[in-house]
Amino acid sequence: MKVSFGVPPLWVEGGLRHQVLSLKRELEKKGVEVEIHSPEKKPSGIFHLFKASFSTHELAGRVKEAGIPLITTPVFYSSHPSLFPFLVKIDSSFSRFKLFSERYFIKEILTLSDLVLPNTEEEKKLCERLGARNVKLLPVGVEERFKDASPEEFVKKYGIKDFVLYAGEIGTKRKNTWRVVEALKGLPAVFIGNPRDEKILEKIKEYKFLWIPELPHSSSLLASAYAACRVFVLASLYETPGISAMEAGLAGANVVITPYGGTKEYFGEYAFYCNPYSVRSIREKVIEAMESPYRKELRERLLQFTWERIAERLVEYYSWIS
Numbered sequence: 041m042k043v044s045f046g047v048p049p050l051w052v053e054g055g056l057r058h059q060v061l062s063l064k065r066e067l068e069k070k071g072v073e074v075e076i077h078s079p080e081k082k083p084s085g086i087f088h089l090f091k092a093s094f095s096t097h098e099l100a101g102r103v104k105e106a107g108i109p110l111i112t113t114p115v116f117y118s119s120h121p122s123l124f125p126f127l128v129k130i131d132s133s134f135s136r137f138k139l140f141s142e143r144y145f146i147k148e149i150l151t152l153s154d155l156v157l158p159n160t161e162e163e164k165k166l167c168e169r170l171g172a173r174n175v176k177l178l179p180v181g182v183e184e185r186f187k188d189a190s191p192e193e194f195v196k197k198y199g200i201k202d203f204v205l206y207a208g209e210i211g212t213k214r215k216n217t218w219r220v221v222e223a224l225k226g227l228p229a230v231f232i233g234n235p236r237d238e239k240i241l242e243k244i245k246e247y248k249f250l251w252i253p254e255l256p257h258s259s260s261l262l263a264s265a266y267a268a269c270r271v272f273v274l275a276s277l278y279e280t281p282g283i284s285a286m287e288a289g290l291a292g293a294n295v296v297i298t299p300y301g302g303t304k305e306y307f308g309e310y311a312f313y314c315n316p317y318s319v320r321s322i323r324e325k326v327i328e329a330m331e332s333p334y335r336k337e338l339r340e341r342l343l344q345f346t347w348e349r350i351a352e353r354l355v356e357y358y359s360w361i362s
Contacts, residue, residue, distance in 0.1 A: 041358060042073045042085030046103070048095045054209070055283050056115055058257060059180060060090050066181075066351035072358070083108050086358055091115045092149040094142055100149045109361045112153040113178060114167060115280070116146060147171055154361055157354075159280050160302025178354060179306070181347035182286040187339060189291040191268035193261055198250060203228040204326055205269035205293065207255075207262065207284050210244075211236030214277050216298075216316050221247065223275070223322035227330075232265060266291035271329040274298065275316045281306040286345065289338045294329040296322070306345065310338035 045064060051057050064074045077083060077099075087103045089096055092114040103110050150156055150172040157178035158164045167175050195201050204224055209215045210233045217231075221243050229249040235241040244251050255262040266272065272288035278301030279285070286306065289295045297303050299313040312329045315321035 041071070041355075041362060042075075043067070043358065044075055044077045044083050044085060044087045046077045046083075046087055046089040046096065046099055048091050048093065050095075051091075055180075056090060058283060059113075059115075062181060062183070062347045063351060063354065066347045067354065069348075070351060070355055072355060082106070086111060086361055088113070089149070089153075092146045094145045097145040097149055100152050104152050109155075110153050111155045111157060111357070111361060112149055113157045113159070114146065114150065114163065115159070116163070116166075143170070155357060157357065160305050162302040162305075163280060176357060178357070179345050179350055180281060180283060180286070181345050181350040182283065182290055182342055184290075184343065184346045184348070186263055186266060186287045186290040187343070189263040189267035191264055194264035194268040197261070198230075200228065200230070200250065201268050202270040202330075203230050203250075203268070204271045204273055204330070205230050205232070205265055205288065206273050207232040207265065207288075208274070209233055209236065211240040216276050218243075219316065219319050219322060220273060220275050221249075223319045223326065224249065224273075227326065230265065230269065232262065263287075263291060266293055269293050271296055271326055273322070273326055275314050275322045276301075277316050279303050285311075286342050290342050292334055292339070294332060294334055295338065296325045296329050306342070307338065308341055310335040310341060 045060055047060060067074050083103050083106060087108050088111045089100055090113050092112055100110060147170045150167055150170050156167050156172040156175045158167050159180045164175050164177055191201060204227055206220055210217050210231060218240060225247050231244055231249055232252045232255055234254045266288040272285055272293040273296040274282045274285040276298050279298055280301045281303045282297060285295050285297050295307060295311040296314055297311050298316045312325040314325040
């Protein structure tokens with residue numbers, strides 16, 4: 041079986057890149073031939089597109105014109121579900137005047153796709169409301185190695201343990217780190233990641249938090265930080281579902297996370313859900329998590345989502361299309 045993975049023109053470090061490369065690794069272990077599509081190459085076999093957007097719309101059209109089966113993992117979520125029907129209607133009206141919103145391109149790709157594979161049930165419902173016909177759930181995975189992470193390396197290097205950890209993009213609107221920084225004032229906290237602007241880094245330093253530049257995903261120090269922290273916080277405006285929080289939960293951290301985007305499908309009743317729009321709510325949930333024992337049921341739940349298991353499901357989906 042041969043599969044081409046289609047990705048946006050600029051796909052940087054982050055959840056999407058990690059998802060694509062993890063699936064590629066696990067599929068190849070199962071004998072599937074996987075290549076990352078290059079624009080100069082003609083697609084062949086099954087084409088699996090990651091990210092439905094303006095930037096991938098033309099690629100999806102070329103794949104369908106070539107008569108190649110198209111599978112799409114859309115990787116999108118509206119943080120304002122109540123507005124979604126309105127946006128769909130606007131798209132319909134705009135199309136008559138040749139004015140297109142991002143939702144228009146998402147809808148076009150979904151309707152072109154032979155199979156749509158969202159990461160959460162919430163995302164699945166949005167896809168169906170946009171006209172996607174054949175929609176199946178393909179969860180995001182987590183690497184099982186994090187369950188064996190040790191705090192020793194991080195504690196030896198920085199001399200701290202049982203702190204609150206944030207790891208990821210710092211300063212972006214969706215990641216909501218300004219509110220997180222304010223919520224953690226006076227608490228022992230560590231931030232790992234590259235800031236989008238100097239002002240938030242200044243605030244992190246002003247509050248005497250430890251800041252560490254972005255670490256490679258393969259870094260043993262990152263895994264050790266997960267194991268050394270008491271609480272991992274990911275109070276984004278939405279997450280689908282937050283791979284870093286899954287990794288930290290597997291390593292032994294209590295997880296404080298947004299309820300928006302499908303996170304409850306992964307973390308169930310074993311995470312601490314905060315209102316990301318409220319500094320007070322974030323702080324209260326972090327303190328509650330710090331004062332609570334680790335929820336071992338969380339590790340058992342997250343082990344259902346290993347990349348190996350997700351790849352097994354994906355091979356089954358591919359067999360339906362090929």
